[in-house]
Amino acid sequence: MITLEKVFSLRVLLHLLAIGPVLWLSYQMWLWLSGAPHVLTANPIEYITDFTGRGTVRMLLITLCVTPLAKLGKWRILKYRRLLGLYAFLYGMLHFLNYMVLDYFFDWELIIEDVLERKAITFGMIAFACLIPLAATSFKFMMKKMGKNWQKLHRLIYIITILAVTHNYMMVKADVLVPTIHAMILAILLSYRVYVNWLKYKTSNKKRVA
């Protein structure tokens, strides 16, 4: 039965917050393509690339925030990690599709040349390519089927986010404030993980000695 509590659950709120910007962007694109006034500036393709690119980085960072927040705040939010990760993939796919379809119009020769020659694009491409197996295996039955390998594979999220933030920093044209903030958040999140693993290693060593 659909109860009021379910309708206003955190899961629904997260879906709305994640899909809202995509719907807004789609509406603006529809206005642009039908010749009506829109907010995508004089260079809509660049606007869409930046919008979806930032969306991808932010969704990746938010996904990485879940574990520390769950542990420090004792909140039961770990179950939302997969949902947020899938939205990171959705934004990444829109970012890549925009590049492939609107920017390069399926010119594979140029696309391959760009990916191989521009380091920033190579980093972005590797990050996106690595997101694909994570998205493909993010379903419960795959989790069960893969067992411990699932966790090992999903550790790729750290490499992906490092590559994504580096790509972000290199692609931005003038003001590096936003990518710097992204890099600082990532540094805090990675430091937290290193610290937790170091604590675990220390206590397991003590037990072995005792």
Ligand code: HEM
């Ligand atoms: C996980 C993967 C990726 C993430 C997180 C990401 C993120 C970003 C971000 C944040 C920006 C800068 C936006 C700004 O100016 O503020 C950007 C720009 C850009 N990205 Fe990506 N990106 C990814 C993958 C890719 C891929 C696979 C391609 C193409 C093969 C690509 C092509 C571009 C291009 C061409 C720009 C510059 C657009 C412009 O001229 O302003 N990105 N990306």
